[in-house]
Amino acid sequence: MDEMRINILMLLTLISLEAISQETPVKDPSKLVEQVNLFSQKTSTITADFTQVKEMSFLEEKVISSGKFYFQKEKLLRWEYTSPFSYAIILNGDRIRIIDEGRSKDFDAGSNRMFLEISNIMTGMVDGTLLAGSQFTTTWYEAQGYYRAVMIPNVAAMKGYLARIELKLNKEDYSVDELKMIEKSGDYTLITFLNKKLNETIPAAIFRLD
Amino acid sequence: MKRSLPPYFAWISLLAFALASCCSVKSVSSGGKAGEISDAFSSATFEKINLKAIADYRDKELAGRLLVKKTGDGIYKIAFYNELGMTYLEGTFIPASGRNYFKMNNIIPALDNRIFIKSFAKCLQKVFSFRENAGPSPGKPPEGGNLLVVRLKNGFSLGLTVPE
Numbered sequence: 292m293d294e295m296r297i298n299i300l301m302l303l304t305l306i307s308l309e310a311i312s313q314e315t316p317v318k319d320p321s322k323l324v325e326q327v328n329l330f331s332q333k334t335s336t337i338t339a340d341f342t343q344v345k346e347m348s349f350l351e352e353k354v355i356s357s358g359k360f361y362f363q364k365e366k367l368l369r370w371e372y373t374s375p376f377s378y379a380i381i382l383n384g385d386r387i388r389i390i391d392e393g394r395s396k397d398f399d400a401g402s403n404r405m406f407l408e409i410s411n412i413m414t415g416m417v418d419g420t421l422l423a424g425s426q427f428t429t430t431w432y433e434a435q436g437y438y439r440a441v442m443i444p445n446v447a448a449m450k451g452y453l454a455r456i457e458l459k460l461n462k463e464d465y466s467v468d469e470l471k472m473i474e475k476s477g478d479y480t481l482i483t484f485l486n487k488k489l490n491e492t493i494p495a496a497i498f499r500l501d
Numbered sequence: 502m503k504r505s506l507p508p509y510f511a512w513i514s515l516l517a518f519a520l521a522s523c524c525s526v527k528s529v530s531s532g533g534k535a536g537e538i539s540d541a542f543s544s545a546t547f548e549k550i551n552l553k554a555i556a557d558y559r560d561k562e563l564a565g566r567l568l569v570k571k572t573g574d575g576i577y578k579i580a581f582y583n584e585l586g587m588t589y590l591e592g593t594f595i596p597a598s599g600r601n602y603f604k605m606n607n608i609i610p611a612l613d614n615r616i617f618i619k620s621f622a623k624c625l626q627k628v629f630s631f632r633e634n635a636g637p638s639p640g641k642p643p644e645g646g647n648l649l650v651v652r653l654k655n656g657f658s659l660g661l662t663v664p665e
Contacts, residue, residue: 350570451609476606
């Protein structure tokens with residue numbers, strides 16, 4: 292009898308765990324997208340720590356890095372790796388600076404279409420505006436605590452390299468908790484945002500290029 | 502008019518030589534910690550090595566990391582990727598083999614051309630066979646304290662450095 296009770300308990304636990312982790316399609320994505328847009332409108336700055344895991348299936352290797360992320364409307368972004376290397380990308384309007392272990396290189400996104408696309412995608416991924424664009428076809432899922440957007444590129448150049456992007460949005464405030472870029476080869480890069488702070492003042496020096 | 506054989510073969514040899522020299526190494530320059538890189542590759546003592554890498558061709562620069570992992574039987578798996586996580590290419594390198602010493606596993610479409618692949622493979626071959634004591638071939642002096650650079654006659658170069 293006791294053994295039977297234990298078996299029933301285990302079965303119930305497994306069923307409830309399965310229910311928690313199971314994702315279901317979002318019934319009305321348009322309402323969700325509205326909420327995401329509202330978040331984007333209400334948010335003027337985002338600061339967060341991040342960890343990045345790059346999985347290389349061919350080499351059977353995981354490369355782990357971490358850093359700090361800053362975003363300010365409309366187009367100010369600083370993506371800075373602090374470990375295991377020092378590397379930063381600063382977007383300031385149409386200007387981009389890459390700082391690689393102390394050495395800087397500047398690019399003009401305004402005159403370089405590729406850089407313009409990259410800067411639009413990076414800011415769009417962070418503030419959620421990428422979801423509203425036509426560059427991707429998006430399917431939405433939800434589970435306890437989060438929504439997941441599976442974004443398949445429509446642009447030919449991106450399609451040749453990227454299988455899809457997955458964004459995990461926090462159900463509490465619709466901010467991005469995780470960003471996963473899956474390459475056609477099967478490799479992926481998973482970025483997890485931690486210690487997020489919204490609408491706090493960011494010193495101008497963080498984004499300054501002059 | 503009947504062609505004579507010896508001049509004909511001389512022409513063929515000259516043509517073959519010219520084609521081969523398109524991709525042949527112009528110079529290998531090194532300095533400082535670059536000796537550590539060349540020693541590691543030539544003695545094949547590492548299991549895994551991760552270097553900063555810059556591929557330069559016709560004023561276009563591709564920077565990132567080169568991860569080289571020994572898998573056994575003298576075979577190395579190589580990945581060239583950038584800090585943001587984008588994989589440029591992955592492949593297998595067999596230093597002791599004959600002609601097919603680099604086998605591409607995957608490469609981004611923008612780089613998927615014969616010249617780039619062949620040049621990259623040629624540079625890798627040189628890095629694996631470089632001997633510090635042999636000294637650099639005639640060419641430019643070492644650029645940076647820790648940089649190992651292989652330059653090909655077609656203008657392609659691969660620079661490797663130990664991350665700080």
